[in-house]
Amino acid sequence: MDPQACLERWRRAVRAGDLDEAQEAAKDLREWIRGGGFEPKWKSNAEREAVRDTARVALHGARANTAENREKTVRRTEYRRLRGHGASARSAFNSAKFIASWVGTIGDAHFLDYGGGPVYPDGHGGYMLEHVDEPADDGPAFDSPRARWTVYRVDLAPRGIDWVKWADVADSASMTAMELKRLAASKDPMKRAYAFETVAGYYGWYELDQYPMTLTRAEVEERYGKTVTG
Secondary structure (H helix, E strand, O other): OOHHHHHHHHHHHHHHOOHHHHHHHHHHHHHHHHOOOOOOOOOOHHHHHHHHHHHHHHHHOHHHOOHHHHHHHHHHHHHHHHOOOOHHHHOOOOHHHHHHOOOEEEEOOOHHHHOEEEEEEOOOOOEEEEEEEOOOOOOOOOOOOOOOEEEEEEEOOHHHHOOOOHHHHHHHOOOOHHHHHHHHOOOOHHHHHHHHHHHHHHHOHHHOOOOOEEEOHHHHHHHHOOOOOO
C-alpha cells in the first residue's frame, strides 16, 4: 500500500464530509503502520492526531453510531485539518479546564521529568489516559530548544486491549491473567489505567497509540500546568 496515497484519500474524504470514506482510509493507514509500514509525510502533528482520532472512532467508536455524533466527528476532524499547523492547532486548547478534569495520574508525580500522565473523562462516558515520555537520555537536554516530549493518548475502553496475551503481560507484572483482566474491565478508571500501563510496560506505548503528539517544553508545561525540573 502507498501510505501517502492513503493519506490523500483521507484528506479528500474530510474535505467532502464523507465520514465513512475518511474512517476507512484512516483504518487502512493505521493497519499499515501497525504492521510495520513507514508513515506518510504529514503536514503537521495536528494532522497525524486527526487521522488517529478518525481511526479510533472507526475501530472503537460506538459513540459515532448516531448521525449527530458522526457529524460532530467530521466537524472536529475538518477543524483540525484546517488548523493543522502545529502550535496554531493547539492554541485553542484549554489547559485549565483540561487539568481540572483529571481524576488522577499514573507514573511519577513529576511525570514531565520521569514519565506518566493524567486520566480524565473523554466527554462521552468513557476515560482517556495520556502518558508523557520525556526526552531520551541521549537526546537534547531538557532546556534545549530541540527537546521534545512525546504524548501517547489512549482510550481506556477495555476492548482497546483485547488483543494482548494476558498471561504473558500479567506474568511480567507478577499477577495472574484473571487479576489483570479484572483491572482492565473495572469501573474505576484508575484501575483501568493501571492495567493499560501494565500492557504498555510489556508492549510499549506505541502499540496503544501509533499517532502520538510531539510537544516542546513550553507546550508540555502549558498543557499540564507543571514545570520541567530536569
